[in-house]
Amino acid sequence: MKITICIGSSCHLKGSRQIVEQLQYLVAENNLKDKVELSGTFCMGNCVNGVNVTVDDKLYSLSPETTKDFFEKEILPKVK
Template sequence: METKHEIVICLGSSCFSRGNKDVLEIVKEFLNEHDLAAEVFFHGDLCGGKCENGPVLQIDDQTFSKVTVDNVYEVLNDYFEVEQEK
């Protein structure tokens, strides 16, 4: 099955120290809970140079800044609701 979406989480030291390890776990949980794991290529990447806006999460061609455990679920839910309506 070919994936339809890509989620990239920054694993650079700045984003990682700001909590991206916990954000990573929440993204995995979200994908499993919503049966999206097979449709989404989720992976980490090295620093993209946006440290001042970190933690950074990219979904397809959209970049989300200052993503935390407090707002990542909302970011994912809002994004995938929009995508499902298309």
């Protein structure tokens, strides 16, 4: 599974760095380094709804506050 986080300027201002750090922690904590690939990209063209994150090309909008819930509901069920 590939998770791509926008790290463009608009998303950066909305907390993309914190989201990247949380996802790195959650992937490691759940022993999923061999199943989940994290990557960053610049502008996804959806700045109004950022922080933009894609999971296998499906677009999501996250904030640092919603990242853990997103991981538990969208990522864990797909990789376990």
